[in-house]
Amino acid sequence: MSKYSPQAQAPRYLQDFQCQGSACVDTCCAGWMVNIDKPTYQKYQAVKSEPLASALRQHVRKASGAARNLGYGVIELKLDQACPFLDSAKLCGIQSAMGPEALSRTCNDYPRIYSHDGAQIGLNASLSCPEAARLALTQADAMDMLNISLPFANASLVPIGRRVAPVAADETDPVRRHASLLREALQRLIREPSLSAAQALMVGGMMLRRLVKTLGGAELAIAQQGQDAVALAEQAMAQAIQHYLSPAFLARAPAELRALPVPRAAQSALLMGATEQFVTQHGGRASFKALMQDAGPGLQSVELGAERLAALDAAQPHLLKNYLLNSLMADLFPRHGAAALEEDFMAIAVRFALIQFYLKGLAARADQAFGADDVVRVVYVVARNIEHNRRFMPTVLKALRDQDALRLELLVTLVG
Numbered sequence: 223m224s225k226y227s228p229q230a231q232a233p234r235y236l237q238d239f240q241c242q243g244s245a246c247v248d249t250c251c252a253g254w255m256v257n258i259d260k261p262t263y264q265k266y267q268a269v270k271s272e273p274l275a276s277a278l279r280q281h282v283r284k285a286s287g288a289a290r291n292l293g294y295g296v297i298e299l300k301l302d303q304a305c306p307f308l309d310s311a312k313l314c315g316i317q318s319a320m321g322p323e324a325l326s327r328t329c330n331d332y333p334r335i336y337s338h339d340g341a342q343i344g345l346n347a348s349l350s351c352p353e354a355a356r357l358a359l360t361q362a363d364a365m366d367m368l369n370i371s372l373p374f375a376n377a378s379l380v381p382i383g384r385r386v387a388p389v390a391a392d393e394t395d396p397v398r399r400h401a402s403l404l405r406e407a408l409q410r411l412i413r414e415p416s417l418s419a420a421q422a423l424m425v426g427g428m429m430l431r432r433l434v435k436t437l438g439g440a441e442l443a444i445a446q447q448g449q450d451a452v453a454l455a456e457q458a459m460a461q462a463i464q465h466y467l468s469p470a471f472l473a474r475a476p477a478e479l480r481a482l483p484v485p486r487a488a489q490s491a492l493l494m495g496a497t498e499q500f501v502t503q504h505g506g507r508a509s510f511k512a513l514m515q516d517a518g519p520g521l522q523s524v525e526l527g528a529e530r531l532a533a534l535d536a537a538q539p540h541l542l543k544n545y546l547l548n549s550l551m552a553d554l555f556p557r558h559g560a561a562a563l564e565e566d567f568m569a570i571a572v573r574f575a576l577i578q579f580y581l582k583g584l585a586a587r588a589d590q591a592f593g594a595d596d597v598v599r600v601v602y603v604v605a606r607n608i609e610h611n612r613r614f615m616p617t618v619l620k621a622l623r624d625q626d627a628l629r630l631e632l633l634v635t636l637v638g
């Protein structure tokens with residue numbers, strides 16, 4: 223790396239990340255659609271040496287239909303079908319024959335997610351990779367942020383996957399205008415020692431609910447009155463952040479949240495119903511179905527599971543907090559401004575709710591130890607099922623929406 227290498231803000235755990243290759247417990251080279259960028263596709267078409275040339279022509283095809291939005295070419299794998307280029311030692315045959323520079327961007331980058339928040343480059347990892355999940359969740363300081371040099375000759379070569387445009391001087395959407403402030407406020411809540419990850423999510427939800435209500439009225443006012451109304455909306459946003467981060471509020475919040483009744487039966491019915499609907503309609507990865515099976519018996523004693531999960535959470539709060547911090551940063555929340563604020567937050571909350579739900583099921587099994595390894599497993603299995611199957615979240619969110627459960631008001635039911 224040269225002194226001109228582009229810089230990125232990245233969590234500490236990424237410094238230590240190394241793909242486990244053939245030692246990986248759940249390789250990413252299976253069960254999804256591998257997008258192939260145009261230069262790589264053309265490089266593969268030009269390969270002459272056999273048997274690789276025939277295999278490339280057979281398995282790498284030009285993308286068609288909706289897949290064209292994602293890449294020029296594609297290696298399409300059925301659920302739990304391994305990549306045809308994996309050799310018997312579970313190593314990539316393309317890389318072995320042609321070197322690492324022959325890999326497509328998808329294969330080369332995963333699990334790294336490069337983003338740009340309009341001001342700087344960010345780097346996170348998808349926690350659908352078991353090794354990234356292990357590093358991100360099990361170390362207390364894993365989400366400390368560092369400035370790191372990226373292995374690219376200049377910033378224009380960084381494969382940015384998620385991008386937010388710089389804030390325009392005349393931007394009237396206060397959420398877009400102050401996205402980084404809002405993200406920092408949520409990060410502060412998550413890092414707040416007196417709150418658990420679930421409690422931080424609930425307080426964050428209260429703060430955003432107040433904002434959504436205020437901004438709903440402000441949008442109309444902005445349309446009618448221009449910049450004065452923008453200033454009013456900004457003032458309301460600052461007041462909401464100040465209130466929910468104030469020492470007085472934070473001192474009483476944990477006890478008040480603990481006192482809230484959590485309707486466990488409704489929680490189980492919503493989350494189990496939504497995932498079962500998905501599995502019935504679309505199938506599911508073997509690792510996800512195995513998780514459902516392992517957690518299933520424990521979900522009959524979900525109160526006991528909630529107690530054991532709370533004990534683990536109290537002893538190692540970074541396990542779930544780091545998951546949330548990574549999600550906020552990787553998603554660039556709030557990426558889509560005021561209109562999508564509630565929906566974007568609920569998508570994060572539902573992923574968290576699913577993870578907690580299956581953890582409670584595993585925790586309730588009296589015959590087995592329960593600890594950090596279970597959190598790592600549930601996070602990467604749920605994340606893998608979501609990220610490598612584009613229908614999972616839409617199906618689950620639709621099932622919850624159909625039951626009117628996708629509202630900030632119902633956060634306690636989902637994550638309590």
Ligand code: SF4
Pocket residue numbers: 240241242243246247248249250251332333350351352353354
């Ligand atoms: S899931 Fe992660 S550790 Fe496993 S093969 Fe893929 S990148 Fe490597």
